[in-house]
Amino acid sequence: MPSLRRAGVIMLIFARAAALARTAPAAASRHRFDPSPSPGGRVTARRTCSRLRAATSVSSPSMYSAELELAREVVLHASAAARALQGRALVVQKDDESAISSGGYDPLQDGANPVTVADFTVQCLVLSALHEAFPGDRFIAEETSAQLLASGEATVAATLAAVRAAAAEASPAAGPAAGGSEGPHLGFEGLETLEGVCAALDLGATGLSEGWSKAHRTWVLDPIDGTKGFVRGDQFAVALALLDQGSPVLGILGCPNLAPPDEAAAQGREPGAAANKRRGAERPTGCVKDDDEAGSLFWAVKGHGAYLENLGVGGEASPRGGARRISVGQQRSYRSVVRLEAFEAAHSNFGAAQAVARALDLGGDREPVRMDGQGKYGLIACGAGADLPCVLLRLPRPGYVECIWDHAAGGVIVAEAGGRATDLEGRPLNFSEMADDSGGGAKLSPGVRGVVVSSGDKLHADVLEALRRDL
8 A cells, every 4th residue: 555545544543533532432431440349349240141151051150150251252252353463464474465365455564563463452352341241340451552552553553453353243243153152242332443442451450559459359361472472373372360359260261373282182193292384384382273273262260170162263164162171181100291381481491490300300201392371371271181291380580570460360270170380489379469560560479489380289299399409
């Protein structure tokens, strides 16, 4: 598109947003935050969810059933939107304009940062829907409207386009949800304007008030967990958790590029044994995922078990659903342990992890599975799909303080599957006592020098003991 046309498109977007801000303030009022907590800290949904899906009722009835149904639906929808943006970004990187299905002007071709657009888009969708249903809850998430407005005109334009497209796909006119049942209402109204998008983004700071999350309900979101994996076209996760009085009670991980581990294992594929060949790229990953495979949705509610469900982003050949209860792998010889690590060396001390592995003979000669995002927690929770014990060592550089959104969702899922997630002293991760971060509290205590996640019991204790000797 000629530069004048691009400028005209961008100016039109900002002019329309400004006009709506002056004449139609109700567009953002849907996301306006009411700071008054509901009596007893429990919030009644503004819109009653239509009905629980069959997959939701796999577990026993829970006081969080409505929250689980809506959260699963919006994470599924946001995961699909993020995966579509990732695919478009890879196409743009290859300058293969003919492969862009939307046709015409694509803002991602005009200098927008793809992962930033995905971060903003997912956060808008998730927080908007949750705030519409549970208006008394608060949120902790990464992005803000100030960051969006400072990101440049191309990124703003691309974000608006992506949010509108994703919201339109979730509208009743788009048809019933997968499986033929009517899904819950997703509150995406108001996201057609820049003002509405900014208001939804800024919900992510409402849970940072001192003392709020310790006494009330707070949703914690990492919109794109695994930024570099997203950029490479590899693994990432949409990670959402609900804290109730500081305790994680619900966790959901949408992993659109992670083949359901049990299905991969049934096909004879071992975690880390092959390369991800999506779009012709060779790169190690947790599980191979072809374009027509389903992706994975992990979820759990405290006291009601952990589940794996096909995410259903691979088209008709890989429909959504099939929720099945999962549990960590059985303790066998330590040579059968699957070791998991961050993909990027800068994110963890690989040398220390290797020393622990040698000391305990963890995994034998098998290389660790290195992948981005909290999909690693999902692999631990399901025994890598093959009833195998697993362990993740996250040993960041000295002085690094862990963000709560990097562990809250995955921690619930692993715990409900029978595993453990602790700091290096063996203490459970404490989300009720968070460290200050720019006046808020989006980080764990600075005393958390690292995190160990495992199938539990003796394996966890032995790993902690080896770390105490080697660190």
